[in-house]
Amino acid sequence: DGGITQSPKYLFRKEGQNVTLSCEQNLNHDAMYWYRQDPGQGLRLIYYSQIVNDFQKGDIAEGYSVSREKKESFPLTVTSAQKNPTAFYLCASSIRVSNYGYTFGSGTRLTVV
Amino acid sequence: KQEVTQIPAALSVPEGENLVLNCSFTDSAIYNLQWFRQDPGKGLTSLLLIQSSQREQTSGRLNASLDKSSGRSTLYIAASQPGDSATYLCAALLYSGGSNYKLTFGKGTLLTVNP
Numbered sequence: 001d002g003g004i005t006q007s008p009k010y011l012f013r014k015e016g017q018n019v020t021l022s023c024e025q026n027l028n029h030d031a032m033y034w035y036r037q038d039p040g041q042g043l044r045l046i047y048y049s050q051i052v053n054d055f056q057k058g059d060i061a062e063g064y065s066v067s068r069e070k071k072e073s074f075p076l077t078v079t080s081a082q083k084n085p086t087a088f089y090l091c092a093s094s095i096r097v098s099n100y101g102y103t104f105g106s107g108t109r110l111t112v113v
Numbered sequence: 114k115q116e117v118t119q120i121p122a123a124l125s126v127p128e129g130e131n132l133v134l135n136c137s138f139t140d141s142a143i144y145n146l147q148w149f150r151q152d153p154g155k156g157l158t159s160l161l162l163i164q165s166s167q168r169e170q171t172s173g174r175l176n177a178s179l180d181k182s183s184g185r186s187t188l189y190i191a192a193s194q195p196g197d198s199a200t201y202l203c204a205a206l207l208y209s210g211g212s213n214y215k216l217t218f219g220k221g222t223l224l225t226v227n228p
Contacts, residue, residue, distance in 0.1 A: 042218040067200055101147055104157040
């Protein structure tokens with residue numbers, strides 16, 4: 001079945017450590033996105049990518065970095081510059097960045113210890 | 114700046130009741146509106162996608178309507194079941210310049226269906 005796979009499901013980060021969240025899709029979608037979800041808040045866009053080797057900052061990109069070397073993969077690195085990284089991270093994809101629906105992965109819960 | 118509001122924030126109903134969830138958006142120039150379901154600790158599952166040229170979409174017991182002129186969408190759930198208990202999110206897609214589009218989410222409605 002086609003879909004989006006996020007790993008790991010749970011991730012623990014120590015202070016000052018960089019961690020990378022994986023997102024892989026086999027839907028042949030061009031566009032991919034990373035969102036952050038905090039309790040009581042709507043989803044907020046971190047980064048998005050329309051095509052391979054191209055990505056754009058979203059509303060809350062500070063402290064995060066991404067790469068898009070393959071169409072299927074869009075990993076997110078949470079750097080030590082992100083001061084409040086504890087959250088639920090969701091990856092999504094769409095056929096392209098236009099008038100199409102989004103498909104979401106199952107999420108990664110990141111906790112700072 | 115597009116803002117999406119969902120009312121109520123939480124709703125508790127007895128099993129079998131028909132119910133309506135509301136979503137409003139401030140910028141009527143949307144391209145589409147999507148309703149999602151989220152179970153605790155899980156990702157989002159797409160329920161219905163309404164294009165701007167459409168007025169409603171139906172899937173099983175779910176019916177979503179869109180009124181761009183008033184900036185409103187509703188999700189109607191017929192004959193609710195305990196398995197419908199989840200958070201329901203609406204999201205509006207807006208053109209943001211160049212080749213960019215932005216999906217703005219509401220904060221969701223937490224639905225509890227009691228047996």
